[in-house]
Amino acid sequence: MSRIGYARVSTIDQDLETQIVKLKAEGCDIIRSEKVSGASRDGRAELATIIDFLRPGDELVVTRLDRLGRDTRDVLNLIYECEQKAAFVTVLDPHVSTRGEMGHIVLTVLGMVAQMERRFIKERQREGIEQAKRQGVYLGGKARLDHQKVKDMHEGGAGASEIARAVGCSRMQIYRILQSNR
Template sequence: MLVGYARTSTLEQEAGLEAQVRDLKALGCEKLFQEQVSSVAPRDALEAALEFVRSGDTLVVTKLDRLARSVTHMGTIIETLEKKGVALRIVNLGVDTGTPTGKLMLNVLGGVAQFEREMMLERQREGIAKAKGEGRYKGRKPTARAKADEIKALSAQGMSMNAIALKLGIGKGSVHRALSTTKAATA
């Protein structure tokens, strides 16, 4: 059985998730797991997919970065799949671990991907340091603070912090901080 897994990092990437789901269905995936969550957050749908697959199945993803956050994480996923007798297919790379060549290619490509990510992060840190030195770095614009009044209004209507976070597209912690600031100011 072909089992598909699709993921995007944010709710704003809805079109990307839809494209992955469309591609996985076109490839013949009979069961699909999908989620919109950061690669560093808990990924319940990925865990469910890994639990679901059985010997002889193939887990299919459209891109490697939709599946693993690092070479180590990829290794853990592959080890889990191998123990269960499940192959991994990465569509855009043409890699299928059901073959020895596919296993080799995945390890090589995973190493290159992690190297590139580390280089990108290093360039980003250098750019930020340079901008700070020149007084041009302002940091990320605070999105939750700009929505503080809306957070307070929704909370006053009895909406839960989780529901507010989902509605406004911000983190639950940001909602908690906005509401805590309100309570501290009135105390």
């Protein structure tokens, strides 16, 4: 039986260290991490790898339920997939596990709360942007990557992998930038 930790943050500039330290302290043999949105399971390769390799008796451990996902259906589907492999899911904060029937109920409720919280965040964000636009102070989102540097490196013969390492992002992001500059 293995305890497998999963750590996730939504953006590249967020830090995974706090989650990793907690998972190590819980005795996780393996810890997989990624920097990708939890809004859906798309693009979450590390989580998919964990699910694929779960064996009977293994335990998937996350620090908080929203690290698994912010959509109730996705979270419940993940838990179901783990159960189909005779594996368990444990959330550290608050401490809940699928080892008992009450754990299933609590995780379902927590999943619903996480989804509701995500909707509230999006609504507040949308309202704030609309208000800023009305006041004429909305300038749009801040560019996280230097698009000109990406374009210059590409024109200089650098490949997507090399550019991605240089600017600190994924190759997919490089492809998107290059395609948007055409």
